[in-house]
Amino acid sequence: MNEAAAGAGLRARAENLSFFYGSNQALKSISMPVADRRVTALIGPSGCGKSTFLRCFNRMHDLQPGNRYEGAITLYPEEINLVGKGVDPIQVRMRIGMVFQKPNPFPTSIAENVSYGLRLRGMKNRARLGEAVEKALVGAALWDEVKDRLNQSAMALSGGQMQRLCIARALATDPELILFDEPTSALDPIATAKIEELIATLRDRVTVLIVTHNMQQAARISDYTAFMYLGELVEYDEAARIFTNPSKKATEDYITGRYG
Amino acid sequence: MDKAELGAHILSRYNEELERLRTDVLHMGGLAESQVQAALRSLSDGNATLASEVVRNESRVNQYEVEIDNECNRILATRAPTASDLRLVVAMIKTITDLERVGDEANKIAHISLRHSGMDRGLGDGYRVVRHLGRTVLEHLHEALDVFARLDAQAAIATVRRDRAVDEEFDAVQRQCITFMIEDPRTIRASIDLLWVARALERVGDHAKNMCEYVIYMVGGRDVRHTSLHEVELALKAGQAGKAGQAADGAAREGA
Numbered sequence: 377m378n379e380a381a382a383g384a385g386l387r388a389r390a391e392n393l394s395f396f397y398g399s400n401q402a403l404k405s406i407s408m409p410v411a412d413r414r415v416t417a418l419i420g421p422s423g424c425g426k427s428t429f430l431r432c433f434n435r436m437h438d439l440q441p442g443n444r445y446e447g448a449i450t451l452y453p454e455e456i457n458l459v460g461k462g463v464d465p466i467q468v469r470m471r472i473g474m475v476f477q478k479p480n481p482f483p484t485s486i487a488e489n490v491s492y493g494l495r496l497r498g499m500k501n502r503a504r505l506g507e508a509v510e511k512a513l514v515g516a517a518l519w520d521e522v523k524d525r526l527n528q529s530a531m532a533l534s535g536g537q538m539q540r541l542c543i544a545r546a547l548a549t550d551p552e553l554i555l556f557d558e559p560t561s562a563l564d565p566i567a568t569a570k571i572e573e574l575i576a577t578l579r580d581r582v583t584v585l586i587v588t589h590n591m592q593q594a595a596r597i598s599d600y601t602a603f604m605y606l607g608e609l610v611e612y613d614e615a616a617r618i619f620t621n622p623s624k625k626a627t628e629d630y631i632t633g634r635y636g
Numbered sequence: 637m638d639k640a641e642l643g644a645h646i647l648s649r650y651n652e653e654l655e656r657l658r659t660d661v662l663h664m665g666g667l668a669e670s671q672v673q674a675a676l677r678s679l680s681d682g683n684a685t686l687a688s689e690v691v692r693n694e695s696r697v698n699q700y701e702v703e704i705d706n707e708c709n710r711i712l713a714t715r716a717p718t719a720s721d722l723r724l725v726v727a728m729i730k731t732i733t734d735l736e737r738v739g740d741e742a743n744k745i746a747h748i749s750l751r752h753s754g755m756d757r758g759l760g761d762g763y764r765v766v767r768h769l770g771r772t773v774l775e776h777l778h779e780a781l782d783v784f785a786r787l788d789a790q791a792a793i794a795t796v797r798r799d800r801a802v803d804e805e806f807d808a809v810q811r812q813c814i815t816f817m818i819e820d821p822r823t824i825r826a827s828i829d830l831l832w833v834a835r836a837l838e839r840v841g842d843h844a845k846n847m848c849e850y851v852i853y854m855v856g857g858r859d860v861r862h863t864s865l866h867e868v869e870l871a872l873k874a875g876q877a878g879k880a881g882q883a884a885d886g887a888a889r890e891g892a
Contacts, residue, residue: 621857631718634644
């Protein structure tokens with residue numbers, strides 16, 4: 377089959393993961409690998425559970441009482457169960473970055489936005505913070521556009537720049553995995569192209585898990601694609617295969633626009 | 637993928653576009669087929685009028701190719717087809733190239749027919765040498781179009797397999813022509829023309845085979861060029877069993 381399914385070079389693996397919003401089961405025993413330093417896309421109609429699944433990775437559901445996980449998400453190489461009871465969600469989020477649909481910079485300066493996570497971790501040395509900010513902004517392909525106004529408000533940036541700033545903020549702490557929840561659905565085609573280009577370059581350093589409603593985007597940027605429906609994982613395979621010759625009829629119907 | 641699945645897009649105009657394209661490809665195929673038929677008849681009957689008609693109609697085949705090609709490009713650009721839709725469009729783009737070449741071969745035969753209708757000695761009854769080959773090739777071409785219309789991968793494999801018969805018949809015609817030329821050098825001109833006709837027919841057979849391979853790709857998602865037919869057959873059967881199983885599962889779920 378493929379390298380991820382075979383177990384080589386894994387960053388994470390969901391095993392029989394179920395998730396409940398109170399009594400409502402949103403995820404039904406999902407098992408799939410997340411290949412290391414590859415882009416894995418989650419696609420599926422609204423309400424299929426793809427964002428719910430994504431948010432399990434950084435324990436965002438813990439904020440609501442009554443939510444419950446079953447099964448495991450194993451993070452490699454240490455083989456920590458991310459949704460295990462003894463695992464501190466704060467520690468999980470230190471290692472796993474997240475970028476949301478709408479850019480959400482803090483109402484502070486550009487530099488402070490990027491260095492926030494590092495300062496939270498106790499880094500105080502100004503020179504080192506400055507270096508880290510530059511590195512993250514270069515990594516997010518934003519440096520050239522903002523290097524002369526690092527101390528200006530982040531709220532003055534355009535939507536696409538704000539989103540890249542959020543990516544820089546996520547990159548600054550050197551995460552192992554970055555979760556993207558429809559990162560381009562609020563952006564114009566040019567800004568979208570820049571983010572897609574950026575995700576493609578990130579692949580060399582970090583593992584990416586992305587939820588997208590844009591099927592062509594999933595086809596363009598992902599190495600592996602998972603199709604979810606009604607809380608279940610229907611099909612997981614190499615993106616090239618999913619988009620030319622999926623093996624499940626439900627996947628075929630969805631990606632060709634015959635669903636519904 | 638079967639034919640019933642082509643008719644259920646959320647975007648009904650997209651549906652209509654794909655369906656219209658498929659119909660156009662079939663029309664083009666019908667035209668190319670009748671061109672080969674007419675060219676052969678003009679040869680057997682020494683009918684120059686019919687041969688001229690074939691030559692005239694050649695531009696219609698070309699016109700079809702250009703139009704279908706444009707429409708396929710437009711669909712690729714505007715609809716970004718995926719999975720079976722993508723395979724359908726890609727297969728159509730390739731199919732029309734082969735059909736256009738079938739038209740070219742018919743045109744060649746018609747030109748040879750025209751040349752001989754003006755000669756005293758002509759081909760005489762030399763046509764019978766290629767008659768059987770012509771019939772076999774036309775059959776294959778017809779099957780290839782039929783297979784495309786019905787999206788029948790199993791039948792496509794059978795047709796691909798039969799292409800060997802065409803090659804064997806072509807060899808036989810060659811040997812016969814060589815014999816004619818050795819026996820009577822005055823037949824050399826006619827024999828060489830017969831060889832050209834046989835060669836054109838053999839090429840038509842190859843195009844029919846290519847078209848069948850595109851159908852197998854379209855239905856099963858497998859590129860079968862340059863692979864053993866036996867492997868393809870096994871893979872297709874396995875794939876179909878899988879899909880049938882899924883359908884049964886789905887029905888069971890709905891029942892529950």
